[in-house]
Amino acid sequence: MNPQDGLKRLLLEFTVDPASIPGLKLQTYLRLLEKWNSRVNLTSSTSWEALEPLFREGVWAAAKYPSAPLKNGGAHLDIGSGAGFPALILHIFHPEMRLELVESRGKKGAFLETAAWELDLPETQVHTRRLAGFLATCPPDKVWDCVSWKAIKLAGRDLLELGKHAGENSRFWMFHGREAAVENAEALASGFVCDEKTPVPGQKESFLSIYRPEKPLFHVKHPHES
Numbered sequence: 001m002n003p004q005d006g007l008k009r010l011l012l013e014f015t016v017d018p019a020s021i022p023g024l025k026l027q028t029y030l031r032l033l034e035k036w037n038s039r040v041n042l043t044s045s046t047s048w049e050a051l052e053p054l055f056r057e058g059v060w061a062a063a064k065y066p067s068a069p070l071k072n073g074g075a076h077l078d079i080g081s082g083a084g085f086p087a088l089i090l091h092i093f094h095p096e097m098r099l100e101l102v103e104s105r106g107k108k109g110a111f112l113e114t115a116a117w118e119l120d121l122p123e124t125q126v127h128t129r130r131l132a133g134f135l136a137t138c139p140p141d142k143v144w145d146c147v148s149w150k151a152i153k154l155a156g157r158d159l160l161e162l163g164k165h166a167g168e169n170s171r172f173w174m175f176h177g178r179e180a181a182v183e184n185a186e187a188l189a190s191g192f193v194c195d196e197k198t199p200v201p202g203q204k205e206s207f208l209s210i211y212r213p214e215k216p217l218f219h220v221k222h223p224h225e226s
Contacts, residue, residue, distance in 0.1 A: 003030055006048035007055060014059050025092045025119050026055070032115050033083060040107045042083035057175070057200050058089030061208060064198075065090055070145040071169050074098050077144045077162075079131055080152035082108055084115055086175065087148060091121050098123045100144075104130045135161050143167045150175035156184030163191050163213045171195075172211040180209070190214075 001009075007030055008018040017023055034046045044050055074097045078087035081101040091099045101124065103109045109128030116124035127134050135158065142165050154162075159182055162172070172192065174181050182188045192211040200206040
């Protein structure tokens with residue numbers, strides 16, 4: 001199936017009008033992936049068979065994302081962003097989000113910067129560096145409402161460091177397969193509580209697990225909190 005036709009069918013399945021602003025931006029995103037993938041290995045293929053699960057997961061996850069104003073202004077950190085799945089799709093459906101993307105590979109970082117510009121997502125920052133180095137430069141009072149990652153395994157030390165930048169209502173979105181996407185499961189179990197583990201529709205052994213940091217070990221009171 002032609003990828004553009006496949007995307008339109010997928011959007012209609014989720015009751016999203018392909019002519020709406022999110023629908024048009026997703027079509028632009030698909031064209032960017034097709035254009036860039038010939039010189040940067042963003043995805044294994046740009047056939048609809050390969051891309052459909054990625055778009056499906058993103059559109060489905062966007063419907064689960066909080067739509068009410070978040071305490072820290074919708075600050076979202078995505079780690080190992082690669083081709084932008086699912087973070088860019090979340091941002092397309094939630095333009096109020098202030099998105100930071102951490103991607104260590106320069107060519108993919110350049111794609112993410114271009115995509116954010118072409119998709120008119122001004123509240124997007126791309127950090128082309130490794131997560132540990134990025135976190136070392138973050139001020140202590142930096143707080144994210146949501147932290148997400150997909151297709152990578154977080155090191156236990158990075159996970160614990162991220163917990164220091166979590167507020168009471170912060171959530172950690174882990175997209176993963178049969179096993180948790182962390183190198184040290186004990187770090188996850190000792191510092192976080194799983195509120196939800198949901199299978200991704202239409203995919204085998206693919207899940208979204210939503211965690212919250214366990215207090216009082218991780219929550220740091222910040223000046224803007226009462």
